[in-house]
Amino acid sequence: MSTLANNAGEAVVKYFSRQTDAMPSACGSFARLPGDNSVLARNCSNWGKDGGYHIGKWGHKGWHELYEYAAFIAFDYHWAPNPAFEDDRMECDDRGTVVSPGDFWKIYVR
Numbered sequence: 001m002s003t004l005a006n007n008a009g010e011a012v013v014k015y016f017s018r019q020t021d022a023m024p025s026a027c028g029s030f031a032r033l034p035g036d037n038s039v040l041a042r043n044c045s046n047w048g049k050d051g052g053y054h055i056g057k058w059g060h061k062g063w064h065e066l067y068e069y070a071a072f073i074a075f076d077y078h079w080a081p082n083p084a085f086e087d088d089r090m091e092c093d094d095r096g097t098v099v100s101p102g103d104f105w106k107i108y109v110r
Contacts, residue, residue, distance in 0.1 A: 001030040001041055001071075018064050023050055023057040026071065038093045040077040047071055 003009035011024035026044035040047075048057035053074035060069040072078040080091040 001036065002033055003030050004028070012058055015058060016064055016066055016070070023048065023055075023059050023061065026056055026058050029058070038077075040071060040073060040079060040093055043073055043077075046073045049074060 003012045006028075008025055008029035011020075011022070012029050014020045015022065015024045026047040030041075030044075032038075032041045045056045046054045048055045048059055049069075050057060050061040058071060060072070063069060067081055070079055072080075077093050078091045
């Protein structure tokens with residue numbers, strides 16, 4: 001996924017860089033990159049947690065970190081690129097999958 005150069009994409013950058021506490025809307029804030037067949041990216045209206053789950057926003061209320069539930073559908077799909085978080089989870093659309101040699105994450109901020 002790549003954040004879009006629009007107000008919604010800018011809101012995502014501001015949230016994760018701690019310029020605001022307002023959780024940004026997920027849908028309309030990013031573009032799926034070529035080859036992205038993730039369930040997570042296709043269901044942005046079910047992301048996030050703020051009081052309840054499935055609120056259509058980036059993040060988990062109170063957490064601004066990119067590696068702790070930045071994008072997730074509660075109890076189903078998670079983007080968790082932190083191997084030191086919760087039992088060495090490295091996920092996108094899977095749980096408990098072993099990371100293979102050659103697998104990688106790239107996170108860019110511009």
